[in-house]
Every structure is written in structure tokens, then in C-alpha cells.
Amino acid sequence: MENKQHILTNDGSDSSNTSTSCKNSNICSNRLRTIVTSELNENSKKSRLYFGNECKTKQINNSHKLNSLITTDKSYQTSFESAEINDSCLNPMVTNHENFNLYNNRLSTTPLRKSSSSSPQQPNSQKMLDNEITTKTSILEWHSTPESDMLDNIKADNSNNEQLLLNYKSQSANQSSDSMYNNSSFVNNTSKNNDKNSAYEKLINQTDDHSPPLSYSSQSTENLNEDSVRTNHQHILHSQPHPIEKSHSNFDNECMWKENDQHVDSLSFDNEINYIKNHWNSNHNLLMNKLRFHSNITTPTTTLPSATNNSSNELNFNEHTSSFDTMIPCISHNFLTNFTRTSYDTVQSNFTQENLYGLSSSNLNTNGNMVGGFANTNIFNIDNNSHPASVPSNTHNKLEDEYDCAEHCLDTYNHSHQQHRHHHSHNQFMTINNCGNCEYNLNFPNDVTLAAGTTTNNFKTSLNCYLLPPINGFNGSTVDNNHSQLTDGIVAPNFKTRLNSSSGYSSQNFTHPTILGCNHSNSSIYRHPVELDYNPRELEAFSELFKQRRIKLGVTQADVGKALGNLKISGVGSLSQSTICRFESLTLSHNNMVALKPVLQAWLEEAEAEASSRLNHPNIYDLDEERRRKRTSITDSEKRSLEAFFSIQPRPSSEKIAQIAEKLNLKKNVVRVWFCNQRQKQKRMKFSTLGMLHHSATRT
DNA sequence: ATGCATGAGGT
DNA sequence: CCTCATGCATA
Numbered sequence: 267m268e269n270k271q272h273i274l275t276n277d278g279s280d281s282s283n284t285s286t287s288c289k290n291s292n293i294c295s296n297r298l299r300t301i302v303t304s305e306l307n308e309n310s311k312k313s314r315l316y317f318g319n320e321c322k323t324k325q326i327n328n329s330h331k332l333n334s335l336i337t338t339d340k341s342y343q344t345s346f347e348s349a350e351i352n353d354s355c356l357n358p359m360v361t362n363h364e365n366f367n368l369y370n371n372r373l374s375t376t377p378l379r380k381s382s383s384s385s386p387q388q389p390n391s392q393k394m395l396d397n398e399i400t401t402k403t404s405i406l407e408w409h410s411t412p413e414s415d416m417l418d419n420i421k422a423d424n425s426n427n428e429q430l431l432l433n434y435k436s437q438s439a440n441q442s443s444d445s446m447y448n449n450s451s452f453v454n455n456t457s458k459n460n461d462k463n464s465a466y467e468k469l470i471n472q473t474d475d476h477s478p479p480l481s482y483s484s485q486s487t488e489n490l491n492e493d494s495v496r497t498n499h500q501h502i503l504h505s506q507p508h509p510i511e512k513s514h515s516n517f518d519n520e521c522m523w524k525e526n527d528q529h530v531d532s533l534s535f536d537n538e539i540n541y542i543k544n545h546w547n548s549n550h551n552l553l554m555n556k557l558r559f560h561s562n563i564t565t566p567t568t569t570l571p572s573a574t575n576n577s578s579n580e581l582n583f584n585e586h587t588s589s590f591d592t593m594i595p596c597i598s599h600n601f602l603t604n605f606t607r608t609s610y611d612t613v614q615s616n617f618t619q620e621n622l623y624g625l626s627s628s629n630l631n632t633n634g635n636m637v638g639g640f641a642n643t644n645i646f647n648i649d650n651n652s653h654p655a656s657v658p659s660n661t662h663n664k665l666e667d668e669y670d671c672a673e674h675c676l677d678t679y680n681h682s683h684q685q686h687r688h689h690h691s692h693n694q695f696m697t698i699n700n701c702g703n704c705e706y707n708l709n710f711p712n713d714v715t716l717a718a719g720t721t722t723n724n725f726k727t728s729l730n731c732y733l734l735p736p737i738n739g740f741n742g743s744t745v746d747n748n749h750s751q752l753t754d755g756i757v758a759p760n761f762k763t764r765l766n767s768s769s770g771y772s773s774q775n776f777t778h779p780t781i782l783g784c785n786h787s788n789s790s791i792y793r794h795p796v797e798l799d800y801n802p803r804e805l806e807a808f809s810e811l812f813k814q815r816r817i818k819l820g821v822t823q824a825d826v827g828k829a830l831g832n833l834k835i836s837g838v839g840s841l842s843q844s845t846i847c848r849f850e851s852l853t854l855s856h857n858n859m860v861a862l863k864p865v866l867q868a869w870l871e872e873a874e875a876e877a878s879s880r881l882n883h884p885n886i887y888d889l890d891e892e893r894r895r896k897r898t899s900i901t902d903s904e905k906r907s908l909e910a911f912f913s914i915q916p917r918p919s920s921e922k923i924a925q926i927a928e929k930l931n932l933k934k935n936v937v938r939v940w941f942c943n944q945r946q947k948q949k950r951m952k953f954s955t956l957g958m959l960h961h962s963a964t965r966t
Numbered sequence: 967a968t969g970c971a972t973g974a975g976g977t
Numbered sequence: 978c979c980t981c982a983t984g985c986a987t988a
């Protein structure tokens with residue numbers, strides 16, 4: 267019952283082929299989309315779905331999982347629709363989508379590079395840590411500190427960083443290998459030398475060079491300095507408030523923007539920031555949220571390859587890491603994820619493990635690869651005695667144990683914080699919690715997504731809590747224009763329940779009830795009107811775990827895709843290796859990710875359940891010897907031309923396409939499809955550059 | 967992992 | 978002719 271048929275020759279005569287029946291996968295595409303769309307559409311009476319190769323037709327309503335998916339989506343829509351649009355407040359019309367776009371834009375403009383060029387003697391993790399701890403301001407501080415003080419702090423940070431930069435520059439003045447500054451694409455040649463602005467430019471660019479995406483917390487905050495913003499956006503700030511208008515769109519419930527009287531699909535980040543800045547006093551939070559999704563105004567902290575111990579400006583890290591409930595200076599998601607990545611990379615690069623900040627060899631599996639995610643205790647050495655690395659893994663109930671302990675720790679934490687929740691001063695973003703009675707450390711990030719329960723062959727991590735940006739902001743829905751402070755965090759529902767409900771594999775959003783003592787009243791932090799499950803970082807965490815578990819099961823991506831067909835989820839058929847791969851590497855659209863997640867999660871759970879008794883179905887693939895489709899290949903030069911065209915006009919008219927095709931001596935259809943794909947590619951979400959580093963490091 | 971492509975559903 | 982979800986073919 268396998269498929270594969272359409273044999274398109276590449277002689278240009280292909281195009282429209284017959285598709286009258288729904289026998290094959292091609293015809294069954296759009297299935298998830300179909301589900302969601304049709305279900306979301308109140309008027310839609312569609313109940314037939316084409317799913318996968320089998321092309322089943324099912325009642326949508328028969329599917330529990332999909333129903334829940336849809337329900338969630340609806341609530342997302344609802345919350346979105348009901349969000350108040352109020353310029354004096356925040357910008358509730360910032361969709362998750364937009365954040366994705368911001369994020370994606372960031373990724374596309376500042377691709378993460380392998381750090382090999384910058385500092386071979388020092389692992390990325392160290393550098394990133396350096397970055398983090400050179401920051402003294404934090405989101406929380408921003409919200410709980412008088413603005414004037416905050417600005418002082420920011421300025422201090424900035425000058426501090428500038429100083430570090432200068433140090434670094436003088437240090438490396440004669441190191442010609444420092445090509446970063448010479449990379450024309452990163453240097454604003456027109457800016458006057460050595461002035462603050464250019465220093466910033468460089469700093470930022472340099473930092474971006476090996477900083478992961480999604481800069482966060484402290485990083486964002488310190489950028490809330492108007493000067494720094496201006497510095498990086500001179501091109502838009504020279505003018506008066508930008509003629510930006512915001513209006514409703516009944517299309518996809520998305521916000522419609524007008525720039526210079528012209529409707530635009532989405533406001534450029536720069537202009538949006540500018541827009542927000544016009545409401546500076548009331549929009550701290552939004553701006554902050556915005557900023558941290560964007561590359562250009564992120565982390566002007568320095569990246570000093572080897573300035574660890576010789577800078578007087580450096581924070582003494584240890585002084586922050588002494589006891590129970592120790593506050594850790596802002597550690598970004600970037601840091602965590604990149605640390606993990608770096609670990610992979612580093613292991614492969616023959617760095618000694620000791621270089622990795624206390625990374626225990628227990629973290630390595632039998633292949634010497636980093637496994638089990640990331641435990642802060644491994645890095646920060648909070649409590650050596652309770653280091654979970656020494657705990658041998660049990661054969662069962664590991665997760666349960668961890669959850670129990672998590673609950674326990676949480677309780678302990680809560681009690682402990684009754685008294686001194688107001689005492690935390692700064693540099694806090696994540697707390698390390700060890701109840702002292704058990705071997706687990708719980709790391710409670712602030713409003714983050716927890717990715718729980720990673721266990722490995724011979725090593726049981728603590729509950730791994732990926733520190734993820736609070737895309738949902740903090741609790742609250744209105745803005746206190748004058749006193750921006752944190753409210754209590756969103757109180758987490760029963761911790762254990764939530765974890766269990768996800769079978770331990772998917773992460774759950776969880777906000778510590780006593781977020782770092784910032785529980786003042788009546789404030790309000792920007793909160794995205796989105797369902798938690800749609801937190802991109804949540805998806806990221808899931809795909810991450812998914813991949814890990816899949817690999818552990820010894821299942822290939824193709825296997826997974828095929829197995830989905832056997833999963834009797836209504837309407838779900840097989841998927842290709844491509845799709846699974848794209849899911850794991852987050853190169854699907856957001857909606858697509860969201861739609862696939864429950865399906866893949868279902869598979870994962872099932873596969874885990876029968877892991878022991880599972881036999882590998884050596885699927886019989888009789889390779890039909892039919893002619894195979896020939897893939898057009900576009901040469902580099904052609905591609906460059908196309909890209910050039912694309913940058914000018916992403917959606918050329920038919921005539922234009924014909925023109926281009928003629929010019930490049932390509933078939934018109936090829937050009938058209940290229941543009942389609944290019945647009946799609948541009949939209950596609952890439953949560954992180956993780957993917958890139960990822961496969962290179964983990965594939966076997 | 968990705969480039970080029972298809973086809974359903976829409977505008 | 979577009980967008981979006983996906984897939985085959987291939988680097």
C-alpha cells in the first residue's frame with residue numbers, strides 16, 4: 267500500500283497532474299492544517315480529512331487528541347481576540363506569531379556560528395557565562411526598581427561593558443586573527459571610529475556572533491537604555507515618531523500595521539520598537555519583551571574570550587552561589603541551550619570535560635556524548651553534596667521520584683521564601699533550590715518552561731528546567747504606568763499533576779509562585795495572550811526531548827514517520843522523514859509544529875510504553891523501479907540572482923517571473939516555485955539555531 | 967538536512 | 978497565483 271508514483275519529468279511539461287483521487291500522500295497533504303482550519307472555522311462543516319498515505323476520512327470529533335489541540339487553539343484565538351488594544355497600555359496585538367517572526371528574523375540575520383574561530387581555548391559555555399555575569403541588571407530589577415535607579419544601573423552596565431570591550435580591543439589589537447571586526451558585513455563602515463556607537467555596534471555584532479538567539483533577561487533589560495536603543499536604530503530614530511498606525515485586521519486576527527501610510531504585512535521591528543518607545547513610560551514591559559526577541563538590541567555585554575579572571579569588572583560568581591535558594595545571576599535561555607550545544611560540540615572537539623565548568627563526566631553517555639540535558643548544579647556547583655550526578659539511575663519510576671522530589675523541593679522552597687522573598691536584590695533570574703534532604707536540585711526559573719525528567723543511561727539529572735523566556739510575560743493584564751513592578755507570578759497548578767499529565771516528556775509551563783520576591787501588587791507585566799502550549803520555547807523544549815527520546819529508542823526519523831500511520835490516532839497518517847526532521851529541527855511553521863506536537867507526543871509515549879517488547883518492523887520497501895523525479899538544481903549564481911530579486915520583490919508578478927526566468931534561463935515554473943519556497947522559508951519558524959549545531963553533534 | 971516540488975484550499 | 982503542509986530526491 268505504499269505510494270510513490272508521480273513521476274514528473276523535468277522537461278518542463280510536468281506541472282498540472284491529475285489528482286482526482288486521494289490515494290497518495292501528495293494528495294493528502296495539508297491534513298493537519300485542514301483539521302485546524304476547518305475546526306476553527308465555525309461555519310465549516312467539513313468532517314472529512316485527508317490524512318497521510320492512508321487518506322482516512324474521519325470525523326474530526328472522534329479524535330480526542332486533535333480535539334484538545336483544536337480546543338486549545340480556539341482558546342488561544344479567543345484570548346487573542348478579547349485582548350484589549352490600548353495604546354496607553356501594552357500591545358496585546360502582538361501575536362505569538364509576531365514574536366516568532368521577530369525571533370525568526372533575528373535568526374536569519376544573525377546566524378549562530380560555530381565558535382571555533384573565536385576562542386578555541388575556552389569553551390563557549392564559559393564565554394557565555396562571562397557574558398551573563400557581566401550583566402548586573404535584570405528584568406526583575408527593571409520592574410522593581412525605580413526607573414532612575416534602573417537607568418543608572420544600565421548605564422553602569424553599559425560603561426562597564428564598554429570598558430571591557432576596550433580592554434578586549436587593546437588586548438587583541440594585534441591579533442590579526444580577530445576577523446570579526448573586519449568582517450564587513452558586521453561593521454558599519456560609515457560610523458565614526460571608536461565612538462560609543464560603533465563600539466556598540468561591534469559589541470553587539472560580536473556578541474551575536476556566538477550568542478544564541480533569544481537573548482534574555484538581563485541582556486534585554488540593559489538594553490532598555492534609550493541610548494542603546496537609539497544607537498542601534500539610528501536609521502529610524504533620527505526622525506520624529508514614526509508614522510505608524512495600528513489597526514485591526516479581520517484576517518487571521520492579526521494586527522495590521524501601516525507604515526508611512528502603506529499597509530505592511532508586519533511592522534518592521536525597528537518601527538515597532540519606535541512605536542513602543544513613544545509610549546515608553548507605560549510600555550516598559552512590552553518593549554522589554556520585544557527587545558529580547560530581537561538581535562540588534564541584545565546583549566551589549568562583551569564577549570571576552572579570555573577575560574575571565576583578569577577583569578576587575580567581573581562579578582565574582584561564587585559570591586552568588588553559596589546556599590540554598592541561591593540566586594543566580596541572569597542566565598538566559600541562550601546560555602542554557604548553548605551550553606548544552608557547546609557541550610556536544612566540545613566533547614567532539616576533544617575539549618576536556620573539566621573545561622566545561624564542572625561538567626561531570628557522568629553526563630556523558632557511553633559514547634562520550636553529552637546526554638541528559640543540563641543541570642545547573644553541574645555548572646554552578648551549588649551543592650556538591652547533592653550533586654545528582656552521583657546518583658545511579660534506577661530502572662523504573664525515575665520520573666516519579668523526581669516529581670515527588672520536585673514537589674517536595676517546591677514546598678520547601680515556598681516555605682523558605684515566605685520570610686525573605688523581598689530580600690533578593692538583583693541579578694536574579696533563576697533560583698537554585700535544593701531542599702537539602704534529597705539528591706535533587708530543582709532549578710526554578712522564573713516563568714519558564716520546564717523540561718522535566720531527563721534521565722540517561724547512567725546518570726540521573728536533576729529535574730532539568732530549561733530557562734526559557736517568559737513569553738507569556740508575567741501575570742497581570744494592565745499596566746501601572748508609574749510603578750512597574752512584578753505581581754505575583756502565575757501560581758502553578760499542582761506541580762506533580764502537571765508533570766504527570768505530560769508523561770514527563772513534554773515540558774510544561776510553570777511559574778514559580780514566589781518569583782524572586784517580586785510579588786508586589788497591582789502591577790502588570792505584559793502578557794502575551796497566548797495559550798501556554800503555544801509558547802515557542804515550549805515547543806522547542808518538546809522537540810528537543812522528543813529527539814532525545816527517539817534516539818534513545820533507536821528509532822529513525824523515517825521510522826517515526828511511518829509509525830505514525832500505525833498509531834490509531836484519528837486522521838493521522840504517515841509522515842515523511844523530512845517532516846519528522848523538520849519537526850525536530852523546528853523548521854516547520856508554528857502552526858505546523860503545534861499541530862504535530864500532540865501526534866508525535868502520542869507516538870513517543872506509545873513507543874516508550876512498548877519499548878521493551880517492540881520489534882522493529884523492517885518495513886518492506888520494494889523500491890519500484892519507476893522513473894524518479896529529477897530534481898532541478900539551481901546554480902549558485904542563479905540563486906544569487908534570485909535572492910537579489912527576492913530582496914527587492916518577494917512576490918513578483920507573473921510577468922516579472924517570466925522575465926527573471928528568461929534572464930536566468932530557467933523555466934518559469936521553476937522560478938515561481940523558487941519564490942514560493944523562498945517565501946515559505948522566510949516564514950518558517952526556526953526556534954533556534956540549535957538545530958544546526960544539533961544534528962552535527964548528535965547524529966550518529 | 968534541505969532544495970525543489972506538488973496539490974488542497976483560498977483569494 | 979498564493980499559502981501551507983509535506984514529500985521525493987539528493988547534497
